[in-house]
Amino acid sequence: MKMSRLSGQHLENISIGVEVDIIQKHHQRSGEITNGFVKRILTKSSQHPHGIKVMLETGEVGRVKQVLSTDDIL
Secondary structure, three states: OOOOOEEOOEHHHOOOOOEEEEEOHHHOOOOOOEEEEEEEEOOOOOEOOOOOEEEEOOOOEEEEEEEOOOOOOO
16 A cells, blocks of 8 residues: 555554544544544444544544554555
């Protein structure tokens, strides 16, 4: 994969350990982005219109807006 940013709406773009931008539920109105690395994937379906729900290594939970890095880089 290239260093392009991937959509957070498709499960295939997300795996444990990748760097992502998420929006937590209580930040949906403000649109405040939280950056981190995926610890767990919480959404079971292959896609979600508002983003796949994940837990970051920090314990924060939110929906992925974009995937910033993948295991395939370099």
